[in-house]
Structures are given as C-alpha cells and as structure tokens.
Amino acid sequence: MSETAERVKKIVVEHLGVEAEKVTEEASFIDDLGADSLDIVELVMAFEEEFGVEIPDDAAEKITTVKDAIDYIDQNQG
Amino acid sequence: MRRVVVTGLGLVTPLGADVETTWKNILAGKSGAGPITRFDASDQKCRIACEVKPADHDYGFDASKRVDHKIQRQVDPFIVYGLDAAGQAIEDAGLLDMPEEMKFRAGCSIGSGIGGLPGIESESLVLHEKGPGRVSPHFVHGRLINLISGQVSIKYGLMGPNHAVVTACSTGAHSIGDAARMIRDDDADIMVAGGAEATICPIGIAGFAQARALSTAFNDQPEKASRPYDKDRDGFVMGEGAGVVVLEEYEHAKRRGAKIYAEVVGYGLSGDAYHVTAPHPEGSGAYRSMEMAMKKSGLDLGDIDYINAHGTSTPLGDELELGAVRKLFGNHLGDMSMSSTKSAIGHLLGGAGAVESIFCILAIRDQIVPPTLNLDNPSDGCVGVDLVPHTAKPRRVRAALNNSFGFGGTNASLVMKAVD
Numbered sequence: 001m002s003e004t005a006e007r008v009k010k011i012v013v014e015h016l017g018v019e020a021e022k023v024t025e026e027a028s029f030i031d032d033l034g035a036d037s038l039d040i041v042e043l044v045m046a047f048e049e050e051f052g053v054e055i056p057d058d059a060a061e062k063i064t065t066v067k068d069a070i071d072y073i074d075q076n077q078g
Numbered sequence: 079m080r081r082v083v084v085t086g087l088g089l090v091t092p093l094g095a096d097v098e099t100t101w102k103n104i105l106a107g108k109s110g111a112g113p114i115t116r117f118d119a120s121d122q123k124c125r126i127a128c129e130v131k132p133a134d135h136d137y138g139f140d141a142s143k144r145v146d147h148k149i150q151r152q153v154d155p156f157i158v159y160g161l162d163a164a165g166q167a168i169e170d171a172g173l174l175d176m177p178e179e180m181k182f183r184a185g186c187s188i189g190s191g192i193g194g195l196p197g198i199e200s201e202s203l204v205l206h207e208k209g210p211g212r213v214s215p216h217f218v219h220g221r222l223i224n225l226i227s228g229q230v231s232i233k234y235g236l237m238g239p240n241h242a243v244v245t246a247c248s249t250g251a252h253s254i255g256d257a258a259r260m261i262r263d264d265d266a267d268i269m270v271a272g273g274a275e276a277t278i279c280p281i282g283i284a285g286f287a288q289a290r291a292l293s294t295a296f297n298d299q300p301e302k303a304s305r306p307y308d309k310d311r312d313g314f315v316m317g318e319g320a321g322v323v324v325l326e327e328y329e330h331a332k333r334r335g336a337k338i339y340a341e342v343v344g345y346g347l348s349g350d351a352y353h354v355t356a357p358h359p360e361g362s363g364a365y366r367s368m369e370m371a372m373k374k375s376g377l378d379l380g381d382i383d384y385i386n387a388h389g390t391s392t393p394l395g396d397e398l399e400l401g402a403v404r405k406l407f408g409n410h411l412g413d414m415s416m417s418s419t420k421s422a423i424g425h426l427l428g429g430a431g432a433v434e435s436i437f438c439i440l441a442i443r444d445q446i447v448p449p450t451l452n453l454d455n456p457s458d459g460c461v462g463v464d465l466v467p468h469t470a471k472p473r474r475v476r477a478a479l480n481n482s483f484g485f486g487g488t489n490a491s492l493v494m495k496a497v498d
C-alpha cells in the first residue's frame with residue numbers, strides 16, 4: 001500500500017468510525033462506509049489539511065471511493 | 079384528566095455516569111468539584127468546576143457506551159451527555175423496542191441553557207486562523223440546542239412531539255413541565271424529557287466569572303466552593319452533565335406493566351420582569367412559580383416533605399428563594415426539609431432542573447433527602463429551616479418540589495409525588 005493510501009485510510013477510519021478492514025480502495029464512502037454528504041465534505045477538508053492540497057468543489061464531488069481520493073491526492077500533491 | 083407518571087430515569091453528572099452511582103455518591107456527601115482539567119485555566123478568575131469525570135475514573139463517563147464514534151466527533155459534549163442520559167431513561171423504562179404505533183405517540187423534550195459553547199468557541203478560532211473553508215460542515219447541527227431531541231428521536235425512532243426548551247437555568251424543569259402537559263393534552267403518551275449542559279470551556283468560565291456569578295474565593299479548596307446558604311458563599315460552581323426522564327400517561331404505563339417512580343402533579347411558571355441576572359428583591363417570581371405548581375398539584379402545602387432548592391450558592395439568590403419558600407409554606411416549613419444538591423455537583427445550568435427533579439424522585443423512592451454540603455455557618459435567613467447540612471437524612475417523603483430559576487427572570491417549579 002502506498003504511503004498516501006495509508007494516510008487516507010487512517011483519516012477515513014478516524015472520521016467515520018469504521019473498522020480499518022472495511023476501508024478498501026474500492027469502498028464507496030456513502031454505500032459501503034455509511035457516510036453522508038456532509039461527512040464527505042468533512043473528509044475532503046481533512047485530506048486538504050493532511051496533504052496540503054486544495055480540492056475544489058467540482059473535484060470533491062467526483063470523489064466517491066477511497067481510491068478516488070488517493071488518486072486525486074497523488075496527482076495533485078505539490 | 080390524563081395523569082403523568084415517571085417510568086424511566088437517566089443521569090450523567092460529575093458524581094456518576096448513571097442514576098444509581100450518582101445517587102449513592104450524593105447521599106454519601108461526596109463533592110464533584112475539582113480544579114478545571116479541560117483546559118489551562120491558570121489565567122481565569124475561577125479555576126474550578128464540577129466536571130464529568132473521564133472514562134477511566136471510578137465513576138467516569140464512557141461516551142462510547144451509547145453514542146456512535148462518528149456522532150461523538152461531530153457534536154458538542156452537551157449532546158453526547160443528553161443522548162446517553164436519554165438512552166439510560168429509555169432502557170430503564172423498558173422502551174427500547176417500541177412497536178411502530180407507540181413510536182408515533184412518543185416524543186422528546188430535551189433542552190439546554192446555552193448549547194454548544196465549546197464548539198462555537200473552537201470553530202470561531204478555526205474561522206479566524208484558517209478561514210471559512212475549514213469550518214466543519216457539522217458545525218451548526220452539532221451545536222444547536224434542539225439537537226439532543228433531534229438525535230434522540232432519530233436514534234430511538236420517537237416520532238411524536240419534538241421540542242426543546244431554552245430558558246437558561248430553568249430549562250430542565252420547563253422541559254419536564256412542558257412535556258408533562260403534552261401528555262396531559264393528549265399530544266403524546268410518552269415523552270423523553272430533560273436537559274443537558276456542557277460549557278466548561280474558556281469563554282464559558284470567563285463569561286460567567288465576568289458576570290460575577292461564579293465562586294472565585296475557593297480556587298485552592300474546590301470542594302468547599304459550592305456552599306448554598308452558608309455565610310461564606312460567593313457564587314456558583316459550574317457543573318455539567320444531563321438528566322432525562324421518561325414521562326408516560328398513567329394508564330399507558332399501567333397497561334404495559336411499567337415500573338412507576340412517581341407522578342408529576344404540579345407545574346408552575348413565572349417571570350420576574352425585573353433584571354437580566356439579579357433575582358427579584360422580594361422573590362416574587364419564585365413565589366408565584368411555586369404557588370402555581372402547588373395549586374395545580376391539588377396537594378396541601380403540608381403534603382410537601384422535601385424541596386430541592388435552586389440554591390446556587392450566590393449571595394443574593396439563596397436567601398431570596400428561602401424567603402419565598404417561607405412566605406408560601408409558612409408554618410409548614412418547620413416540618414419540611416430543603417437542600418441544594420448544587421453543593422455536590424455544582425450548577426448544571428440547563429441540566430439542573432432535570433437532574434434535581436430526578437433527585438426529588440429518588441428521595442420519594444428511598445425516603446431519604448440529600449444533604450447541603452459545606453453549610454458550616456448558615457446565614458441569618460436560614461433560622462428554623464432544615465437545610466439538611468452535611469449529611470443525608472432518612473425521613474418520610476410523600477411529595478417533593480423542585481425549583482429552578484434562570485437568567486432573564488424565568489422561573490419554573492415542579493411538584494412530584496409518590497403514586498398510591
């Protein structure tokens with residue numbers, strides 16, 4: 001697992017209170033991890049803080065799975 | 079007329095995370111006061127409080143027992159305390175698995191005096207330091223006062239009236255009184271009612287200290303600071319926690335074989351129309367509130383055996399309340415006991431009236447009245463009144479009255495009695 005993936009998963013576990021095993025890369029925040037739309041706003045904020053990236057609203061809307069988040073961060077981290 | 083009884087109790091206090099532990103510690107004369115540990119209070123005028131203890135303490139509070147991890151992160155502690163106390167009360171009443179049609183007739187009335195002050199304080203700092211884009215999306219609904227009722231209704235499926243009182247330190251008593259009326263008026267058969275507060279944060283302590291409401295003379299002896307009716311009292315000690323009861327229509331409770339603790343028979347309300355923080359100099363609002371509650375109860379003045387006083391340990395308030403009690407009860411006062419449990423757990427603000435009504439109910443159940451701690455030198459107005467100094471006192475308790483008075487001059491009194 002990449003370092004980005006490790007850190008993303010840690011944030012997801014902490015924020016959503018789910019078990020680490022459930023946070024696979026394919027997992028959907030809403031369908032598999034019990035998040036609602038506001039939880040995703042909060043997660044995106046936490047990713048921005050952790051990785052020093054900016055995730056604009058239109059990009060945030062496309063982040064629906066753990067993998068989407070990891071990929072966006074890997075591609076946009078300065 | 080539809081009668082209203084209490085069938086479930088829940089408490090989170092500085093002396094316990096449940097009803098029986100809190101009550102045992104109250105009767106043992108323990109104090110929940112100590113130095114503030116939540117934040118560095120070294121620059122505050124008041125550096126003490128009655129904090130709910132952490133999970134690893136003997137009688138600490140474990141939020142994970144009833145509140146999801148995610149919700150704990152998103153909401154202010156007053157909501158966590160309220161949710162837990164409501165859960166305790168619902169479990170105690172045996173109502174965890176209500177049929178659907180019962181849920182339509184079950185509501186919620188849990189308020190708070192101030193609401194999510196610690197979160198308002200901390201998110202304001204986030205806004206100033208990091209900008210609006212870093213403010214939590216859960217900021218608003220994690221701080222709103224009616225969100226205990228909201229969260230409780232969602233968790234337990236309560237689809238009846240969803241109400242939340244905001245009347246400062248009278249909130250808990252008004253919440254129970256209003257909920258009892260909703261049952262009496264046939265709006266619901268079951269109401270989960272009470273109050274919660276958690277404002278031990280820098281702006282909360284500073285704000286009340288600046289209003290000259292908090293004790294500042296006992297920073298080195300926290301357990302001595304809350305001393306209602308004592309000559310050396312100099313303000314209240316901030317407490318935190320929650321008290322929630324399940325109220326139920328009497329026949330409804332009987333039909334399902336519920337355990338019945340007591341009946342809520344009287345509810346009085348009044349306004350001082352005098353000053354934002356100071357009580358009326360003749361205790362007029364307090365008097366009228368008690369008088370109305372007694373009249374509604376149908377009881378004689380001599381039927382009240384115990385008063386759980388508002389008694390916050392402020393120089394003005396305690397004696398004015400005592401004066402109003404003396405005026406209303408007259409010669410009966412000699413046969414009654416009256417104490418302030420704020421001497422042990424501090425002032426829970428919006429939670430106080432609910433927590434203290436539960437103490438009244440337990441006094442009726444166990445035929446014992448809780449003590450007023452630190453009452454070493456009663457002030458002059460106390461002559462001839464049994465204020466239960468230092469130690470709990472077994473005695474007959476047929477009916478009890480709870481007083482709660484709040485900033486803005488808002489007063490509430492509740493009368494509860496044993497069910498025949």
